[in-house]
Amino acid sequence: MNLKLEVSEPWDFTGPDGPNLIFAQTSIQGTGKFGDWMICKCKPIIVKGIKVSSLLLSRRHLSDESLVSELQQNKKIMVNVYWRLAGTEWDTETVGKAETDSSIIGGWLITSVQQVS
Secondary structure (H helix, E strand, C coil): CEEEEEEEECCCCEECCEECEEEEEEEEEEEECCEEEEEEEEEEEEECCEEEEEEEEEECCCCCCCHHHHHHCCCCEEEEEEEEHHHCCCCHHHHHHHCCCHHHEEEEEEEEEEEEC
């Protein structure tokens, strides 16, 4: 699934796709302790001096409907976008670890996300 992320925090974010904009592709989806999540790949971005191309998206507000289902309905959803320390890639195992040990999280952005063609 191709996604468009519009960054709202930090407000002055600039990435390879333009001001406050990241285009990404979903690679893995799942559900964990805090609800639905998805791992996405994007062009490398530099955040806090770290080169990042693997992002973890998690809803800002819980919902009974799945994240994927809402995106497929062309809804725009607010999400937290996390990257790992040193910019290493997310996988199912590290998402599970991050739910109990936030020390592996390098930082986060607040964005809206919607599916694009």
